[in-house]
Amino acid sequence: MRRSIPFVFLLIFLEASAMSFLNPTKTCVFSEVRARLVLNGEPLKGVKVTRQWNWNKKKTDESVSDEHGYVHFPAIFESSVARLLPTELVIGQQLSVEIDGQSKVFWANGKREPEENAEYGGARFNVVCELSDEEILIEDYGSLMVTMCKLER
């Protein structure tokens, strides 16, 4: 009986470690974004880009494009007990740019999987966006994505 006590504690410890490591409620609400913004073939320099996501609450962050039109956002993770229920995951996602005081959405999506990079089916979120293009519907990644961006591989 005495021998089994440390073993039980070890089991509890291992289980607790695994739980915190795996954290079943942790969800990537927006993967790391690297986008190159172009307007009529020219890089969009120094423009404000707003990233918005909405899982349980609408949130935003901002970045500014560099001299080559590149903009970067780090991955964002959130946790919710909702993940423990058998519910469908839908995270509203949006990227918009401010040009001449006007906001223009150039990427919109509903993220349906909790993993990072699920937006593009596991590929890194590296895109080039020609803002004069027409937006199209992309259904290749298990969601309904509307964008004028193309994935750069």
Place this chain on the structure above:
Amino acid sequence: MSGDISGPVFWAELASNVYMIKDESTRKGFQLKYQKTFNMEESTMAVGKTGAFVIMKKPHVMGFLATGTGENKNHAFVAFKGTAGLYDALTDLNTGVRACHTGTSVHQGFYYAFESVYQELNQFLRGLKGVTTIHCVGHSLGGAIATLAADWIKSTGAVAQVNLYTFGSPRVGLEMFAKKCTTRLVADNIYRVYHKTDPVPMVPTWPFTHVPASNADYLLFSPVAAIPWEYHKMKHYVSSVKNAAGWNGMRINRPKGYGQVAVERWLQSDGIVSFTANTLELLDAALLYVIEKVINATGIVLVTGFATCFTLLDRMAVFMAKAAKATVKVSLWVHHLIRKMAALIGIVVKEGADLTVEFIRMVFNRVYRKIADMVWQAGQDINK
């Protein structure tokens, strides 16, 4: 983009995509996807006006109502998404049942969810012109609400035909609801799609019954997954439906279940009773068998006529206690049933024991809790 509404892929995708009407960023894709199928304009979507397109935002339910365009102009569409708020209710039979809008008994939680969209649905129905068919669709708890919506819409006589498509739907009502709803909609217009390893269609357990009450279901074979609810997810339903050979490829005849002789033999037997899936099916069949026998022989009515504070278990306990004191022919089967159920929880009922309401309620309660545990345990086991 519009899709062929006669095939299952359209309905699986719609049941999945209705989750995308969540906010303006997700709704954009929904609009592009269905712009040639439904009448919808951003203005009406955003403010929730009635008319061609309505979005309902309620604490537990969100769905949309739309009329069709082009070749679908004589069709209307009613879609509901599942919600987290009602999951507790699924394994809690100790909730009430209520007479639904068409008069038969359904799960109280689903009733209130449907009630919360009833006004909008009614308004939408009144505004329809030239529509001959309404399609109701939903996944999970959305499937339960779609079932109540389809049943009610058909009862109004507003349209000639109502089709129902559910994916991984729980059981909505008691047997009488399932029977009436099936008759009202006609079994061939009901498409109940489920994965073999999806646990949600298994609950609530007896005496709740699936719609359609007879005929065929649409079964998708699925493996045991690492996550308990994996095959409840819409992405798997969409994928499985795409791989199936249309409706005919999924259509199966529901197992006939246990006949009268098998049920009677099981009830009369003294063998050891253990908790297995087969026992659950037998118990399901035995309970319905005894209830029908009591109603036919004595006219004692189950469910109706009680105050709302009575739960389903209370009502069943009162019903069985009354039946136990009825004619010998009937009370014999009630005794067999209660004895068998008590054995499942390790209680021995002696011959001639007085079956009080309190005792029967306790037996029902404990058996049901054990079933609920078993269903959830099944999920946990899959998780290992």
